[in-house]
Structure formats: C-alpha cells, structure tokens
Amino acid sequence: MADQNFPLTGFSSLAIHGGHEQDPRYAHLTPIYATSTFVYDSAEQGMRRFSGKEDGYIYSRWGNPTMEEAADKIAAMESFGITDAGGRPITVKGYLQASGMAAVNTLFMSTLKTGDKILSHYSLYGGSQEFMDKLLPEFGISVVIADLRDLDKAAAALKADPAIKMVYLETPANPTLQCVDIEALTKLGKQYGKIVACDNTFATPYLQQPFRFGVDFVIHSTTKFLNGHGTSIGGIVLGRDVEFMNAWAYKVHKLLGGNSNPFDAFLLINGMKTLEVRMERHCHNAMEVAGFLEGHAAVAKVNYTGLPSHPDYYISSKQMRHPGAMLSIELKGGIQAGIDMMNSLKMCTRTVSLGTCDTLMCHPASMTHYSVPKAQREQYGITDGLIRISVGMENIQDIIADMDQALK
Template identity: 65%
Template sequence: MGFALLVLPCRSKIKYVLFPQVQTNFPALTLKSTIKSMSEEKLPFTGFSSVSIHGNQNKHPNSAHITPIYATSTFTFDTAQQGMERFDGQQEGYIYSRWGNPTFTDAEKVIEALECFNLKDSNGAPLQVKAILHASGQAAMTTMFMANLKPGDKILSHYSLYGGTQELMLKVLNQTGVETIIVDLRDLELTERTLKENPGIRIVHIETPANPTIQCVDIEEVTRIAKRYGTLVTVDNTFATPYLQQPFKYGVDFVFHSTTKFLNGHGTAIGGVLLGRDIEFMNTRATKWHRLLGGNSNPFDAFLLLQGMKTLEIRMDRHCSNAVETAAFLEKHPHVEKVNYTGLSSHPDFKTAQKQMNHPGAMLSFELKGGIESGKNFIDKLKMCVRAVSLGTVDTLISHPASMTHYGVAKEHREKYGITDGLIRMSVGIENLPDILNDLDQALSTT
C-alpha cells in the first residue's frame, strides 16, 4: 500500500496529511456504474443557498456545468407522430420558445424550490407548486388576472400598491368588466365586511411589504378570511423574496415576483414569474393564457436570472443588515420627518412583519421635511447612491415615487395611500455601510 500527500491550507499554516492509497479490484465498468447511480441520487437540501444553486437539478447535453442559453425560437421533431404527440400533450418536449424553453424551465424549477423550501402540503408531503416564467412582473400578473377573471368579477386589494399594478387594475381590467375595490386590508373587520357585502369578489390581491410605504398585510389572517368566502388569494412577494417570506406557507393560491428585482439582483434583465398551488390549473388554463397573451421570457434574460439567484441568500443578508442601520440613521436625522421601515418599532406593521418575515428586508421609504422641493434637492445632491427607479440591485437605488413610479396615479389617490410629494423610496444596496450613510448625510445636510 502506497501513500498520497495531501496539502491542506489552514489559515497561515500548511498542514500535510498522509492518506493511504486504497487499491480496488472492482472492474472499471462496475465502478463507473456505481458512481453514476450515486450521483443521480438527490440529497435533501438543508439550506437556502444550496436550493438557489442546485434547485433545478437538470442535466444538459454535452455535460454543461451551467444551464446553456437555448437561443432558439423553435424546436425540431424526429417524426410527425412525435410532433403530434407534443402538441397533444401526450409527450413532454419543447415546441416553440413562446411555449417553453429549457433555459426557462431551469429558472422556473429554482424559483419553485425556493418558494416551497421546507414547506409541506396538507398531507405532510413536500409542497409542490408550478411556476411560469414571464417577460416581466406585469406580464405574470396579467396572466393570473386574465386566467381567473371574467366580466362582472371583482378584485379586492389594499392601499399603497405598485403604480403599475394599480393602473392595470383601474385602467385596463375595468375595461373588461372587472371592478377593483381598494380598502385597508390591515383592518381585518373591514376586509371581512367587504367580502361579505361583495359576493362577486373573485381575488384578494396582497402586496406585502407594499410599494412604496412598506405597509405589511397579515397574509395568514387575510387568507383565512378570504377562504371562508371561496376567494382566491394572490401575493406579490417581490420586495421580500422567498428568503424572507413564503406566502404559500399560509395557504395562498398564487405568488408573483418581478424577477427583475432581488431575484436577478444585478439589474441586467427584465422578468417575472407566476407560481400557483393548483398545478392542473397552471398546466392548463394559466399556461394557455400565458401563451396566447405572449408574455413569455427570453433565453438570455432567463440565463441571467439563473446566475443572479445563486447569490440570493448572501446578497439578501448584506442588503438587510445595511437596511437596518440605514433606517436607524435616517430616523434620527434632523431633516427626516418620518421613516417607513418594518424593522423599526415605530412602524405600525412592525408586529405583522415580525410574524411572517424572517427579516424586515432591504426596502424603506422616508418623508423629508420641506415636501417636493426638498425631495428633488436631496436626490440631485446624491454622489454615490443611484438616482433610478426599480429596486433589488446590488447598488443602492433611490427614487421619488410622486414623479416616477406613481406618476400615473392621481395625486388625491397617492396622498390618500401615504405616497406624498416628499416621499423618497430607497432600495438599500450591498455597498459598504459607511459609504451609504455618508452619501445620505451629505445630501440631506445640504437640502
């Protein structure tokens, strides 16, 4: 028996360890077969990052380590019979990239695994959901609404929504005969009374934390009430990500993300995803509407999404730790009137956030003394933080909702929902914390 020398780094010292070289009498074919069968066994993942990196567990041609960009508009058939069976759904396989693509599939599988990580269904088995990747969060939301609603139906939602969502409801869906009712869903008695008085409500749509006031709705309690009235519940989980919040845990029917944001994390691609608990519905009606509306993703954006999700946990940890310190700094600053951050005990939804989120997150907003002029001056004087809409990228993004994301929302509606002229929204990045605070301080102090 011989010995092999293995060099192990150990901080500043080098360790030398002798391991015996074990010889085997197994034939090469037997050994390869054993290795193959062992490698095909799937281990249960114990951590979120493992799911983010290995959640799809698909093998690709030519032993590709990273999911390839399947830059093809269509796919071929070996025979006419095979083509017929794929169109008929008798055989799995790809047909046309508007209908599906291997790069999309891998991204969908990872997001399914993240939203269901450590969750069980009513029978105690691992929870299964179906994801459909879209060209944007708006496309994913449109598919869900169009697949579930008909003229005469109603949507129940709450104050302070992403401007695009509110405009979709009030300016597009209303033209199809769908009415939207807006109330404060944090008021559970009001929520139940509204459901009772409006039997036509088909969907309760929740965005929590909400954009940009960071209001939090109790997912569990609203879902419990909605189910008594046979109503579907949908949750926009973009701000929280599945790392901080898993709405399926509370029995909701659908979950959305703008994957453009934290899931991608680098501002390199637009995307969205719709996830549903009813897999038959997702494979049939939702899939049909998705294909007919044409809101499909594209292979390159799906590839970028896959790369971004691999670092989701470590990015979110830094985003969140920076946000906590930033919120505390702003709350004490003399030029700041109010800070909206669920990690502050002063936030009215502090307890709700504690109940359903693993951390308050990376999003906050704050009200400047002096209204719109102070807000514009502050934004103009930033030196490192980026003046931009969107959120969830590694750099800190700061925007002025009244003139940007919510410009299309009537002023009286904005102010009613807490989106005032002096409100600033901030997506806290992963830069070094002192640099973020120094930039904020110099911009605020000269406002």
C-alpha cells in the same frame, strides 16, 4: 451536478442547485437555448408532442429549457420546507414571464372573468394600480380598495360584495412599506371561497413564503432582487394547484404571449444563486440606514418595518425572516428638500427600480406612481415629499456618509 435525490436542507444550496438538470452535452452552467423552435426525430414524434402524448419542447413561447429551469428554481424556493396538511412537501408550478406586469396580466386573465371583482389594499405598485384602474374595467373587472390591515374592514368588504373573486395582496407594499397579515387574510378569503394571490417582489422567497400561509398564487417581478443585478426584465406567476397551472393557466400563458426569453432567463438563473448572501447584506445595511435616518434632524418619518415605530412592525416580524432592504422617508422640508437631497447624492444612484447591488433612490410621486392621481396617491400615503430607497450592498459607512452629506 447535484444528485436530484439528495435532500437539500439549506436555502442557498437550493438556490444554486434547485431546478437544474444536467445538460446533454455536460455544460457546467445552464446553456442559453437561443432557439425559437425545436425539431423532431419523425413526423410521428411531432404529432405526439402537439397532442400532448409525449413530453418535449415545441416552440419557445410554449416552453424553453433555460426559461423552465429559472421557473423551477423559483418554484422550489417559494415552496422550500412547506408541507401540506398530510405532511407532504407541497408542489408549485410557475411560468416565467416577460416582466412583472406580464405576470400580473397572466394571473388576472387566467382567474377572472367579466363581472368579477378584486379586493385589494392601499399602496400597491403603480403599474399594478394603473392596470386595475384603467385596463381591467375594459374587461368588466373592477377593484375594491380597503384597508386590509383592519381585518374587520376586510371581512365587511367580502361579506358586502359576493362579486369579489380574488383577494390580491402586496406585502410589503410599494412604496410605503405597509404590511398586511397574509395568514389572517388568506383564512378570511378562504372562509368566503375566494382566490388569494400575493406579490412577493419586495420580500423574495428568502424573506417570506406566502404559500406557507395558504395563498393560491404568488407573483414576482424577477427584475428586482431575484435577478439582483439589474441586467434583465422578467416576472413569474406561480400556483399551488398544479393541475390548473398545467392546463388553463398554461393555455392563457401561451396565448397572451407574455413569455420570457432564454437570455433573460440565463441572467436570472445566475443571479438567483447568490440570493441568500445578497439579501443578508442588503438587509443588514437597510437596518443600519433606517436607524440612521430615523434619528436625523432633517427626516420627519422613516417607513421601515424593522423599526418598532412602524405600525406594521409586528406583522412583518411574524411573517418575514427579516424586514427587508426597502424603505422610504419623508423629509421635513417636503418636496424641495427631497429634490435637493436627490441632486446632492455622490454615490447612491438616482433611478427607479430596486434590488440591485447599488443603493437606488427615487421619487415615487413623479416616477413610479406618476400615473396615479395625486389625491389617490396621498390617500395611500404616497406624498409629494416621499423618497423610496432600495438599500444596496456597498459598505454601510459609505451609504450613510453619502446620505448624510446629501441631507445637509
């Protein structure tokens, strides 16, 4: 086990050793603590734990060593190398959730109340969009959508509606890969006294750290690149106000019951250890694929922030280590050309989700964003002919060869 006082200066070192505490029985890898409850040496000890006078585990919905290590590792990665105004390393607290949507729910339920509004932008993950459109209004919470790539429009929305409580960002956005300026929008949000939250699923903390730009909360679907192998479902909500996270956010987390479980947490921990090396390969392949597709006769448009042709190329390069592994394309033949391409794939995988070792392709209009009305989808740039690609880690010549033959 690495000495906890040894300063880790590299991201992979942190991804491997961060958050880990030596198991009492000296297991090399983090054990799966498959237990619903924890026992006490005495009745008095149980009383102290329930009253909060003594630290310790009580019930796995409230906390579990395997789940806690996974959360602490992500918190360490999201805060790695970031200091506050006084030059001190920032501290971040996170709670592992059953899914990315559970993280969204815990975030909103712990920070918003009836009458509050969320300011967000075009092209969010379909589940987040549907949650905002269909469930939050039942609790008297509504969403204002604006083109937040235009800071004047963002400022106008905040100035016009004092009921806005939160600025909610997702960058790069799913599936159009739109990027918004985290730093500028956070400064603007703070100018008006708003909470700022960011979904960092597409980027991962290796490519982008929203806390570096002053946001209050970060969420992930850990199912994706953090796990990296498609073996478990999970999410996390992280906050930099540790007092709030330990008190009210923890209470909401417990009572909503959207906690993760030890088995999924164990798989997540082991997946995250290779995050840097995986993302380097993913990103290299994605850049090659984007360049190939941009020059292909059958392709009308490539949405990839690593291409100078993308309108958010500058913003992406300013706040991300690399443009990432996600892209989407429009084919000249429209939806039928997309169907033909998907049906002709020989190696790449036809499925939803993203972030696994293999290249995944899906049709958002009929899959991930099926529940979003057509007119709204098209307004956000999610047309019927759009195909989303999560570029995998296969040999690049095989990925390109499969796409080329499928396009023919």
